[in-house]
Amino acid sequence: MADALSVIPAAVLRNLSDKLYEKRKNAALEVEGIVKQLASSGDHDKITAVINLLTNEYTYSPQANHRKGGLIGLAAATVGLTSEAAQHLDQIVPPVLNSFSDQDSRVRYYACEALYNIAKVVRGDFIVFFNQIFDALCKLSADSDANVQSAAHLLDRLVKDIVTESDQFSIEEFIPLLRERMNVLNPYVRQFLVGWITVLDSVPDIDMLGFLPDFLDGLFNMLSDSSHEIRQQADSALSEFLQEIKNSPSVDYGRMAEILVQRAASPDEFTRLTAITWINEFVKLGGDQLVPHYADILGAILPCISDKEEKIRVVARETNEELRGIHADPGEGFHVQAILSVARRHLSSEWEATRIEALHWISTLLNRHRAEVLSFLNDIFESLLKALSDPSDEVVLLVLEVHACIAKDEKHFHQLIVYLVQNFRVDNSLLEKRGALIIRRLCVLLDAETVYRKLSAILQEESDLDFASIMVQALNLILLTSYELANLRDLLKKSLFNDAGKNLFLSLYTSWCHSPMAIISLCLLAQAYQHASSVIQSLVEEDINVKFLVQLDKLIHLLETPTFAYLRLQLLEPGRYIWLLKALYGLLMLLPQQSVAFKILRTRLKTVPSYSFSGEQFKRLSSGNAFSEVNHFGGSEILEDGMNEDQRNVRNGINFASWLQQFERVQQQHRVHSKSQALSRYNSTSSAKVQEAQTAEEPRRPSPVPDMNRPPSRSSRRGPGQLQL
Numbered sequence: 001m002a003d004a005l006s007v008i009p010a011a012v013l014r015n016l017s018d019k020l021y022e023k024r025k026n027a028a029l030e031v032e033g034i035v036k037q038l039a040s041s042g043d044h045d046k047i048t049a050v051i052n053l054l055t056n057e058y059t060y061s062p063q064a065n066h067r068k069g070g071l072i073g074l075a076a077a078t079v080g081l082t083s084e085a086a087q088h089l090d091q092i093v094p095p096v097l098n099s100f101s102d103q104d105s106r107v108r109y110y111a112c113e114a115l116y117n118i119a120k121v122v123r124g125d126f127i128v129f130f131n132q133i134f135d136a137l138c139k140l141s142a143d144s145d146a147n148v149q150s151a152a153h154l155l156d157r158l159v160k161d162i163v164t165e166s167d168q169f170s171i172e173e174f175i176p177l178l179r180e181r182m183n184v185l186n187p188y189v190r191q192f193l194v195g196w197i198t199v200l201d202s203v204p205d206i207d208m209l210g211f212l213p214d215f216l217d218g219l220f221n222m223l224s225d226s227s228h229e230i231r232q233q234a235d236s237a238l239s240e241f242l243q244e245i246k247n248s249p250s251v252d253y254g255r256m257a258e259i260l261v262q263r264a265a266s267p268d269e270f271t272r273l274t275a276i277t278w279i280n281e282f283v284k285l286g287g288d289q290l291v292p293h294y295a296d297i298l299g300a301i302l303p304c305i306s307d308k309e310e311k312i313r314v315v316a317r318e319t320n321e322e323l324r325g326i327h328a329d330p331g332e333g334f335h336v337q338a339i340l341s342v343a344r345r346h347l348s349s350e351w352e353a354t355r356i357e358a359l360h361w362i363s364t365l366l367n368r369h370r371a372e373v374l375s376f377l378n379d380i381f382e383s384l385l386k387a388l389s390d391p392s393d394e395v396v397l398l399v400l401e402v403h404a405c406i407a408k409d410e411k412h413f414h415q416l417i418v419y420l421v422q423n424f425r426v427d428n429s430l431l432e433k434r435g436a437l438i439i440r441r442l443c444v445l446l447d448a449e450t451v452y453r454k455l456s457a458i459l460q461e462e463s464d465l466d467f468a469s470i471m472v473q474a475l476n477l478i479l480l481t482s483y484e485l486a487n488l489r490d491l492l493k494k495s496l497f498n499d500a501g502k503n504l505f506l507s508l509y510t511s512w513c514h515s516p517m518a519i520i521s522l523c524l525l526a527q528a529y530q531h532a533s534s535v536i537q538s539l540v541e542e543d544i545n546v547k548f549l550v551q552l553d554k555l556i557h558l559l560e561t562p563t564f565a566y567l568r569l570q571l572l573e574p575g576r577y578i579w580l581l582k583a584l585y586g587l588l589m590l591l592p593q594q595s596v597a598f599k600i601l602r603t604r605l606k607t608v609p610s611y612s613f614s615g616e617q618f619k620r621l622s623s624g625n626a627f628s629e630v631n632h633f634g635g636s637e638i639l640e641d642g643m644n645e646d647q648r649n650v651r652n653g654i655n656f657a658s659w660l661q662q663f664e665r666v667q668q669q670h671r672v673h674s675k676s677q678a679l680s681r682y683n684s685t686s687s688a689k690v691q692e693a694q695t696a697e698e699p700r701r702p703s704p705v706p707d708m709n710r711p712p713s714r715s716s717r718r719g720p721g722q723l724q725l
Helices: 002-007 010-016 021-041 043-059 063-099 104-142 147-164 171-181 187-201 209-222 228-247 252-265 267-283 288-306 310-325 336-346 352-368 370-375 377-389 393-406 410-426 428-446 448-460 465-481 483-492 501-512 516-525 529-538 546-558 563-568 578-590 594-605 615-623 656-694
Strands: 631-632 637-640
Touching: 002 010, 002 043, 002 578, 010 516, 021 063, 021 516, 043 063, 043 336, 063 104, 104 147, 104 171, 104 187, 104 310, 104 352, 147 501, 171 267, 171 615, 187 209, 187 228, 209 228, 209 252, 209 563, 228 267, 252 267, 252 288, 267 288, 267 310, 267 578, 288 352, 310 352, 310 546, 336 352, 336 377, 352 370, 352 377, 352 393, 370 377, 370 578, 377 393, 377 410, 377 428, 377 631, 393 410, 393 428, 410 428, 410 448, 410 465, 428 465, 428 483, 448 465, 448 483, 465 483, 465 501, 465 516, 465 546, 465 656, 483 501, 483 516, 483 563, 501 516, 516 546, 516 578, 516 656, 529 578, 546 594, 546 637
Parallel strands: none
Antiparallel strands: none
16 A cells, blocks of 8 residues: 555645545546556556545445546546556456445445446456446446436447457356346346347357247346336347247257246237247157157146137147148157146137147047047046037037047947946936037948947946936937937838847837836837837826826927928828827827817827728727727638738737736836835925824824826826826
8 A cells, every 4th residue: 555655646646536526627637647657567466456546435435425536436447547458357357346335325326327437448358347347337327326327228238349359258147147047027127138138139250049949038027017118128039039949950949848838828818819829839849859749738728728719729720820831750759648747738728719629639649649649548537428418519519529539439338338428417407418420420430330239238227217217218318309310210110121220229218118108119110110119008096196287298299390291191190000199099088178289189190091990990980999909801710911910919920918017027127116216205204294293183094105106186087098197
């Protein structure tokens, strides 16, 4: 210090700490001249002493004016050193950088001014301190004092100029510093960072693209900034990088894809659009690099397909088609299970379009990698079954196509039908709302006969009698009304004439026994009219309940549809189809006379021509004994279609007598079950009353257990046609 005091006059040192700026400025000019003389004489020891004096006695002084004077003095000393300043930068720069965090805003301002002047002198030699200077400028860019901010901006521009022309700048050392600050929320800092990214990217010798994954997430984060200017700057930088990616032969798509996937789920609309646009380009350009990331990319695309913003939806759909169009093998890193997992997860999306595309992906994977998909079937099967309850018909139809594709082999076909029946049992609304659609579509996709045979076989073993009855009624209605099952109906019409029809008839018969009306419908369809009449005659009082009459009403209306046109035409020959007539009259007798169905059927039967009867037959018909004996045509006893009396119980190998017994056994099970349910309900409602009824009167005889399934009767002597609904 003594050397410095001997070199610098006391008046200069005193003015350097004066409160007036002009005096400090003049003192700094004096210091500049002194240092310049020392430098020309090569006396660097005294120069070091001067710098130490300015640093220790001034820049680190507790007095603000001393600190201001010290900063001006250090800048002046650097100017005086000119080309020789580089060797003293280790002494000069640190105290200036330290002053950037001074509590006094004027000191911070003079620190900016001092470093600006120092940088102008040393230029490229300044780079060794770049990281510390960058850190200081980053903080000053958000300074609370506008003058300090302005001074920092001037210094920032100068530093950028120096960096762009320097060949000593190390991007590898700078990137960690940049990455640490990319998630700062301060708008001034964000502008500062984007500015530096843009400048460095413009330098040909600096490969910012290679380090893009390190700060890409931060740039995307800025797209949702409240400042329009920051959003615009970030978008501009991203657009420039995307263009560079398109023109670059070597890009790390993998790391960036992970960032884009996360940003595609951003709540900010502009961020989502930018992210999905980048993903779209990556899918087109990435090639093999992206194969391991397909599952993550798909997870980002599927929600965007249902985005509320149309631009995002359009880009997402295009990207989805591009991705699905790429054929990749598991050996190349293509993870079938991961893709399936993503598709399964989005089957529960609240958006229909997303669920549809998820199903398209499962279907695509089944077509390309069937063996792999089936090996992971347990992971998705439950979700596919739940999707059958989807409110969208389009989704349900696609799910059925996927199920049909899975069920091409017997094992999975059986599994599908079993699970389907289980779901119908558990979820009654599924059977009610979607049952017809599901069954009809499966019949188209998997062959109607195969589907109905399998359903019938499963229902034969069904222990829940109520469900079995409901399910059979639903299947029977679909069979009678769906155009998809026209070939199945045609086959059943030949049940009495060929083996294929007979086998189908018998395969359905056992399960159809759960519903009297289903059996009657099946017999009418198969033209087994005598057996239909026998089934009707076998019905007892318990069978004819409200549910039965509702089903009978539906059948009567169905008899007027084109499905049963052949049956109505057969009524033109009542003498030949006498058992058909008897069956229809039997149904008529079971209907309440005031019902619409009764009037429809009676009107139809009135149109049956009487001219086809012989005189004797007409008398019997008129007297009500038309069915007491067989009819005679040409001297031989015939029933319908010329059947001899000996063949009454067997046609085409079908022993109708034994099948009638089967029907009666199943119906007896239903009667016992109904009585058990009725008794249980009666006991539960009456037990409380019985316990409370404690009187001295003689206990009254308990009332008979009511049949809850039978409508109340008007009279014990009413006829079958007078049942009350």
